[in-house]
Amino acid sequence: MDVVHVRVRSARYGLPVAEVREIQERGRITPVPGSPIALAGVRNLRGTMLPVIELASMLELGPGEPGPLLVVGQADGILAGLAVEDVVGVGPTEGDPLIDLPSIIVALADRRHV
Amino acid sequence: VSADVLLGIFRNEAGERLEAMDRQLLAVEQGEGDAEAIDELLRHAHSLKGTAGMVGFDAIAEVAAGVEDLLASARTAGALDPTLTTPLLRAVDAIRAAVEGDQVDAGAVTEELAPLDAAARTPLASPAPVARAAARARPEVREHTLRVTARRVDELLDVAGEAVLHRRRLDHLLGGQRSERVREELQEGEALLDRLQHGVLELRTFPLSSIVGPFPRLVRDVAAAEGREVELALEGVDTQLDRAILEGVGDLVVHLLRNAVAHGIEPPDAREAAGKPRRGRIVVRAESRGATVAVSVSDDGRGIAAELLARAGDDDDELVELLSTPGFSTAERVGQISGRGVGLDSVRRDLERLGGALTAKSEPGLGSTFTLRLPATLAVLQVLLVERAGQHYGIPLPIVEELLEGEAKPGEDGGQAIAVRGVDVPLFDLIALLGDRAPAAASDGPVAALHMLGRRLAVRCDSVLGEQEAVVKPLGPLVTRTPGYLGATLIGDGEVALILDPRHLVRAMLTARPLPAPAPAAEPAEAARSVRVLVVDDQVTVRELERRILSGAGYDVLVAGDGREALELLHGGAVVDLVVTDLEMPELDGLELVTELRADPRWQALPVVVVSSRDSEADLARAAEAGADSYVIKSSFDAAGLLETVARLVAR
Numbered sequence: 001m002d003v004v005h006v007r008v009r010s011a012r013y014g015l016p017v018a019e020v021r022e023i024q025e026r027g028r029i030t031p032v033p034g035s036p037i038a039l040a041g042v043r044n045l046r047g048t049m050l051p052v053i054e055l056a057s058m059l060e061l062g063p064g065e066p067g068p069l070l071v072v073g074q075a076d077g078i079l080a081g082l083a084v085e086d087v088v089g090v091g092p093t094e095g096d097p098l099i100d101l102p103s104i105i106v107a108l109a110d111r112r113h114v
Numbered sequence: 115v116s117a118d119v120l121l122g123i124f125r126n127e128a129g130e131r132l133e134a135m136d137r138q139l140l141a142v143e144q145g146e147g148d149a150e151a152i153d154e155l156l157r158h159a160h161s162l163k164g165t166a167g168m169v170g171f172d173a174i175a176e177v178a179a180g181v182e183d184l185l186a187s188a189r190t191a192g193a194l195d196p197t198l199t200t201p202l203l204r205a206v207d208a209i210r211a212a213v214e215g216d217q218v219d220a221g222a223v224t225e226e227l228a229p230l231d232a233a234a235r236t237p238l239a240s241p242a243p244v245a246r247a248a249a250r251a252r253p254e255v256r257e258h259t260l261r262v263t264a265r266r267v268d269e270l271l272d273v274a275g276e277a278v279l280h281r282r283r284l285d286h287l288l289g290g291q292r293s294e295r296v297r298e299e300l301q302e303g304e305a306l307l308d309r310l311q312h313g314v315l316e317l318r319t320f321p322l323s324s325i326v327g328p329f330p331r332l333v334r335d336v337a338a339a340e341g342r343e344v345e346l347a348l349e350g351v352d353t354q355l356d357r358a359i360l361e362g363v364g365d366l367v368v369h370l371l372r373n374a375v376a377h378g379i380e381p382p383d384a385r386e387a388a389g390k391p392r393r394g395r396i397v398v399r400a401e402s403r404g405a406t407v408a409v410s411v412s413d414d415g416r417g418i419a420a421e422l423l424a425r426a427g428d429d430d431d432e433l434v435e436l437l438s439t440p441g442f443s444t445a446e447r448v449g450q451i452s453g454r455g456v457g458l459d460s461v462r463r464d465l466e467r468l469g470g471a472l473t474a475k476s477e478p479g480l481g482s483t484f485t486l487r488l489p490a491t492l493a494v495l496q497v498l499l500v501e502r503a504g505q506h507y508g509i510p511l512p513i514v515e516e517l518l519e520g521e522a523k524p525g526e527d528g529g530q531a532i533a534v535r536g537v538d539v540p541l542f543d544l545i546a547l548l549g550d551r552a553p554a555a556a557s558d559g560p561v562a563a564l565h566m567l568g569r570r571l572a573v574r575c576d577s578v579l580g581e582q583e584a585v586v587k588p589l590g591p592l593v594t595r596t597p598g599y600l601g602a603t604l605i606g607d608g609e610v611a612l613i614l615d616p617r618h619l620v621r622a623m624l625t626a627r628p629l630p631a632p633a634p635a636a637e638p639a640e641a642a643r644s645v646r647v648l649v650v651d652d653q654v655t656v657r658e659l660e661r662r663i664l665s666g667a668g669y670d671v672l673v674a675g676d677g678r679e680a681l682e683l684l685h686g687g688a689v690v691d692l693v694v695t696d697l698e699m700p701e702l703d704g705l706e707l708v709t710e711l712r713a714d715p716r717w718q719a720l721p722v723v724v725v726s727s728r729d730s731e732a733d734l735a736r737a738a739e740a741g742a743d744s745y746v747i748k749s750s751f752d753a754a755g756l757l758e759t760v761a762r763l764v765a766r
Contacts, residue, residue, distance in 0.1 A: 030505060030610040032589075033550035035596040042593060044608050047272035049601075051592040078591055108592050 005088035005096060006071060009061045012088065014096040015071060021079070023087050024070040026052075036108060040066065040083060051108075052081040058104055075102040078109075124165055126261070128174075128213045131158040133327035135206050139199045140330050147194035155194075155202075156185045162209065173220040174212045180224035181205050187234040195233060201226055203331075264357055267317045274311045275585040279604055281307055304658070311585070315494060318358075322400045322409065323351035325364040332368060333396065336375040343382050343393040344375055353400035355407055359488050362464060363409060367398060369461050370411040370484050378415035378482055388479065390414065402490065406682075410485040418476035433474045434462065495586050496673075497613055499579040499605060500562060502544045503552035506611035507575075508584050508603055512686035513566040513616045516646065517578060517670060521557060532572050534563040535689070540623065544573040547622045548598055548614075565687040566616040571623045579605075580665075581672070586613060598622070645764050646670040648688070650680040650695040650707065651725070656748075660694055660725070663753045664760065677702030681710055684717065692764055694756070697726040697737070705740045712741035721763035725756070 003014030024045070029052050031041040038058040042049045050072065056064055067083030074080075082099070135158050138151050159182040166174035181202060188194045205223050212218040281304060288296070330346050337344040355363065379385075379394035386392050397412045418437070426433035437458050462472045465486055476482035497508030498517075518532060522541045525531030531538040541561065545552045555574045563572045584603035588594070589612075598618040605611050647669045651657040657673050665671045672688055674680035678701035680693070693711070697704035704724055711717040724737045727748040734745050744759050 028609060030602070030612065031550075032593055032596055032599070032612060033545060033548035034598050035593060039592065039596075042589060042602060042610055042612075044604055044610050047276050047587075047604070049587050049589050049593070049610065051590055053592075080592060105592065109595060 001093060002090055003093050003096065003098065004071060004090050005094075006055075006069075006082075006084040006099075007086040007088055008056050008059065008067065008084050009064055010085070011061075012096045013055075013059075013099050014093050015073060015082070015099045015101065017090060019073045019075055019101050021072045021074050024072055024081065026066070026068050026070055026083060039108060043070075043081060045072070045079075045081075048079075050079060050081050052083055053104065053108065055082045055084050055099070058082075058108075073101045075105050078105050080105060123261075124171070125213055127165065128162060128209070131162055132206055132210050132213070134158055136203070136331045137327065139203050139206070140334060142194050143196050143199045143334075145196060147188075147196060149189065149192055152185055152189045152194050156182060156189065159185060171212065173218050174209050176220035177205055177209050177212070177218070177223050180220075180227040181209075184227050184230060184234050187231050191235050191237045193237065195236070198230055198234060201230060262317075264318075267314065271311075271314045271318070271585065272587075274307070274314050275587075275604065278307055278311060278585075279606075279608065282606065311494075316354075319354040319356055319490070320360055321352045321354055322360070322363075323348075325360055325367075326351050326398065329367070329371060329398065333371055333375055336372055337379075340376045341381055342375055342379050344379055345393055345395050346371075347395065347397045348399075349397060350400040350402075351398075353402050353407055353409075355400075355488065355490060359470075359490075363470075363486065363488060366461050366464060366486060367409060367411060369457060370486075371396065371398070373457075373484075374411055374413040374415065374482075378413035378417075380416050403678075407488050407490050408485050409488065410483050412481060412483040414481040417478040417480055417482050418474070420478040423476060423478065433476070434458070434472050437474060495584050495600070495603075495613065497582055497584045497603070497611075498562065499582050499611060500544070500560070500573075500575040501577045501579060502555065502575040506579065506605060506609065507544065508582070508611050508613040509562060509564070509573075510600070510613070510616060511581060511672070512683060512688065513564045515563040515565040515570070515687050516689050517644070518561040518563055518572070519558065520561070522561075522574075532561055532563070534570065534572060537570070539563060539570045539572045541572045541574060542623060544575045547573060547619055549622070564616070564619065566620060569620050569623070571619065573619075584611075584613060644668060644670040645692070646672060646690045647760065648672045648674060648680060648683065648690040648693045650674045650677060650693060650699070650704070652676050652696065652699040656696065656725075660756070663756060664694075667757050669760070676700050677704060677707030677710070680707055684711075690720070692721045692723065692760060694723045694725055694760070697724060697728055697733070705736060708737070708740040708742050723756075723759055723763065 002017045004017060004020045006013050006015060027043050029041040029043050032039065035041075038054055040052040040054045040057075043052050044050070050070075052070060054066060056062075056067065065085075067085050069084050069087055070081035071084055071087065072079065072081050080101070082101075082104075135155055138155050138158075141147075142151055159178050163175050163178035163182055166172075166178060184198070184202070185194070188198070205227060208218050208220075208223045212220075281300075285300070288300075292300070326348055329348070333344055333346045336342075374396050375394075379396070380388070380390075382392040385394065395414050398409070399412065400407060400409045418433070422436060423433065426436050458472070465472050465488075470486055470488040473485045473487065474482065475485075495508070496511040498511055498514050500507055500509060515534060518534065520532065522530035522532045523538075525538060525540055530541040532541045533539075543552075543555060555576050559574055559576055560578045561572050561574050562578070564570065582603075582605065584605075586601040586603060588601050589599060593599070598615055600613045600615045602610050602612050645668075647664050649657055649660045649664065649671055650673075651660065652675055657675070661671045661673055672683060672690060674683055676699040677695070680695070681702065684690070693707075695704045695707055702710070704726065708722050708724075711720055711722065721743045722741065723744045723746060724742045725746045725748060726733065726737075729747045737745055743763055746756060746759060
C-alpha cells in the first residue's frame with residue numbers, strides 16, 4: 001500500500017494515499033472556542049468549512065509549533081485537514097506507523113479526545 | 115451511469131410510488147376503491163415491477179407482479195374490496211423493506227396474495243360511489259421537474275456566496291472614485307447577485323407535502339394498535355421549508371402524531387360517553403409567518419389534565435417546560451392518563467438543534483395542540499459582526515437589543531452589570547461565554563445587549579464591524595459537537611466568522627462568571643447609544659442606498675425586506691428609534707406596517723417616515739391617516755432631505 005509520508009515533531013508517519021485529497025498551506029485558521037484541543041479550528045477551503053486537526057496534539061506528542069502544512073484527508077465522507085510539520089513524499093510504507101484517519105475523526109466527533 | 119447512481123434513482127422513484135400506493139390503499143379502505151383508484155395502483159405496481167427487474171431487484175419484481183395480478187383481477191370486478199387493503203399494504207411494506215436493502219421472502223408474500231384472487235374478482239355488493247370519483251382532483255397541468263442532488267444546490271449556493279464576496283472586494287478596491295456609469299453597473303450587478311442568491315436559496319426549500327406521505331399510514335397503524343378511531347387532516351402542506359429543517363422535522367411530527375393518537379384521542383366508547391363523535395380528528399397544519407414556519411399537530415381528544423394546566427398558569431412556554439421535564443410526576447402512568455404523551459423532552463431537544471421551539475396549548479376534554487416553530491431557512495441570517503481576541507463572530511441580529519459603549523458597574527451577584535434602557539443586565543466577556551480565555555477586553559469597549567428566550571445579557575467585545583447578511587455554512591460533523599455555534603460565514607477577504615447560537619449563550623450565562631466588578635471608585639459613565647433607524651424596503655438597491663446615507667450620518671441602521679420582516683425584528687426584541695419604510699412591498703406593505711405599529715402601545719409613538727414613489731394626494735392622506743409622521747417622495751428624494759427629516763423626528 002502506498003502512503004503519503006508526513007513528518008510530525010521530527011517523527012515520520014504514513015497516511016494511506018486513498019484517504020488523502022490534497023496538500024494545502026496551513027492558511028488562516030479560525031479557532032472554535034470550546035472545542036477539543038486537538039481541533040485547531042476551521043479554515044475556508046474553496047467556500048466550505050474545513051476542520052483542521054493538529055496531528056501532533058492528536059497523537060499526544062507534547063507541545064510544539066503548529067504544523068505549517070495541511071494534509072486534507074477524507075474518511076467516512078468527512079473531510080478534515082491534518083496539520084503536519086512537513087510532507088516528505090509518496091511511496092511504500094517503509095515501516096512508518098500509519099495514521100488511522102477514520103479513528104481520529106470518530107474520536108473527535110464523539111468528543112472522546114478532549 | 116454507474117450502478118450506484120442507478121440504484122439511487124430507483125430508490126427515489128420506488129419511495130414515491132410506494133407512498134402513492136399507501137395513500138391510495140388507505141383511500142380504498144375508506145370506501146373509495148373505484149376503478150380510477152385501481153388504475154393508479156396498477157400503474158405503480160406495473161412500473162415497480164418493470165424497473166426493479168431492470169436493475170436486478172428480482173424479489174421486488176416478484177412481489178410487485180403479485181400485487182399487479184391481484185389488482186388486475188379487482189379491475190375486472192370494477193372495484194377493490196376494502197378487506198383486501200391489509201394484505202396489499204403488507205406487500206407494499208415488503209417491497210419497501212426490500213428497497214431499503216432488507217432480505218425479503220418474495221415467495222411468502224406472493225403466496226399470501228394468490229388465494230385472494232377469487233375475492234378480488236367478485237363484484238362488491240354496493241359499487242363504489244360515482245360522485246366521489248367525479249369530485250376528485252382534476253388532472254393537473256404538469257410542470258417539468260428536474261432531479262438535482264442537494265449537494266449540487268449547496269455548491270451553487272457556495273458559488274453565489276463567493277460572488278457576493280468578490281463583489282465586496284471589488285467595491286473596496288474601487289473606493290470612492292467611480293463614475294455615475296460604474297455606480298449604476300455595480301448596483302445592477304448587486305441586484306442580480308441578490309436575485310441569484312435568493313433564487314438558489316429557494317431551490318433548497320421544499321413543501322411540507324414532500325414529507326407528509328407516510329403520515330396517514332402511520333396514524334392508521336397506531337390507531338389500529340391502540341384501538342382508536344382517528345381521521346387525519348393535512349392543512350397548508352404546500353408551505354415551504356429549508357431541506358435541512360424538513361429532514362429533521364418529519365420525525366418530530368411523527369412523534370407528536372403518535373402521542374396524539376395514543377395519548378390524546380380517547381377510545382371510541384369513551385368519546386361517545388363524553389358526547390363526542392366516536393372518530394377522533396387530528397389536524398397537521400403548516401403555516402408560514404415570514405421568516406418562521408409553524409407546524410402544529412392538534413387533536414380533539416381528552417386534552418392535558420386540568421391539574422397540569424393549572425400548574426402552568428396561562429403560559430404556553432411553561433406548559434411545555436412542565437410536560438417535557440423528564441421524569442415529571444410519576445411518569446408513564448400519568449403520561450397515559452394526563453394526555454401529555456411521552457418523550458416531549460427529546461422532541462424539544464431535537465427541535466432546538468434545528469433552531470426551533472415547541473409550544474403547547476390545551477383545553478381539558480377538548481384537545482391539545484403542539485406547535486413546532488421553525489426558521490424557514492437555515493441558510494441566510496442577518497448577523498451583527500463583532501470582533502473579540504482577534505476573531506470575528508456573528509451574533510444573530512434578532513437577539514441584539516442594542517449596542518452600548520460605556521463603563522460597567524457592580525451587579526447583584528458580585529459580577530459586572532451594565533444599564534440597558536434603565537435595567538441592569540449582567541455583563542460577560544464574549545470569549546468567556548464561549549468557554550475560552552483571552553486577555554481582557556478594554557473596559558470601555560463596545561457592548562452588545564442581547565435579549566433572547568426571555569433573558570437579557572450583555573457581552574463585551576473589542577470592536578463592532580456592523581451588520582451583514584450571512585450565508586450560513588455548516589461546520590461539519592467534527593465541529594458541530596462543540597456547542598455554541600449555528601455555523602460559520604465568510605466575511606471580507608474569505609476569513610471565517612463563527613455564528614453564535616443564542617440558545618447556547620443563554621445556557622452559558624448560567625454557568626459562566628460575569629466579568630469581575632470594577633473598583634467602586636469608578637464613576638459610571640453615561641451609556642452613550644447611537645440612534646437606531648430601521649429601514650424597510652423590498653428593493654435591495656433602495657434599501658442599501660438609504661442604509662448608506664443613514665449610517666454615513668452616524669445612525670445605527672437595521673434593515674428589513676418588507677413589513678412582515680420589520681415586525682418580526684421588532685417583536686424579536688430589536689429596539690429602534692425611527693422607521694423609514696416603503697409603501698409597496700410583498701407580505702406586509704408600508705401602510706399595514708404603520709397600522710400594526712400604531713396598534714401596539716410599544717410603538718405607538720415610534721416616528722415613521724414613508725419613502726414612496728406614489729405621489730398622489732390620496733396616497734399622502736392614507737399614509738397620514740395610518741399614522742406616518744412624514745412622507746418623502748422618491749422622485750424628489752435626496753440624501754440631505756431624508757437626513758433632515760430623520761434628524762427632526764428623532765429630536766422630537
